Amino acid sequence: MRLVLLGPPGAGKGTQAALLSEKLGVPHISTGDLFRANIGEGTPLGVEAKSYIDAGKLVPTDVTARMVKSRLAENDAQEGFLLDGFPRTVEQAEILADHLTEQSLELDGVLNFRIAEDVVVERMLARGRADDNEETIRTRLSVYHDETAPLIEHYGDRIIPIDAEGEVDEINARAMSALGK
């Protein structure tokens, strides 16, 4: 299955993606994780991405799209993938669509994890990641509203809404059932 996971920062997409990846047998591809790995290894890509991530801003699309395309070209992603954190803008969605069309592939669906904003802030403050201070959280939420939320309309009837409030297992069961599994 080729799926995109959408939802505000702190919606628990990463946790759900890891579970779905195991159950569906396709890799979890998280742009945030890829960037953090590059930062950890001190690669040129990591050095370039770090200042944007620390500020809660989007890394430039050309850099991000190149990283995603090269990850999608790896062997384990040939039969499917769960994209977590990409696309984050309509422009990125168009790049992904073109990339898939070139290979005569298409998305099976877009899971949209829905959650109230106060729950999101609480979850982010609790996980304590480097970019999870209050100011950065505010920036990331406003980037989400301005740049990422329009993807819900963009994807239209390909959107599969999932209630992302509650326990991890419960949310996972909702996602599996929405996928007909």
Ligand code: AMP
């Ligand atoms: P995440 O782990 O998905 O919350 O991503 C952490 C940070 O990585 C974001 O706040 C952005 O700075 C950057 N990032 C992740 N995915 C993207 C993307 N698709 N486009 C631009 N920046 C991204």
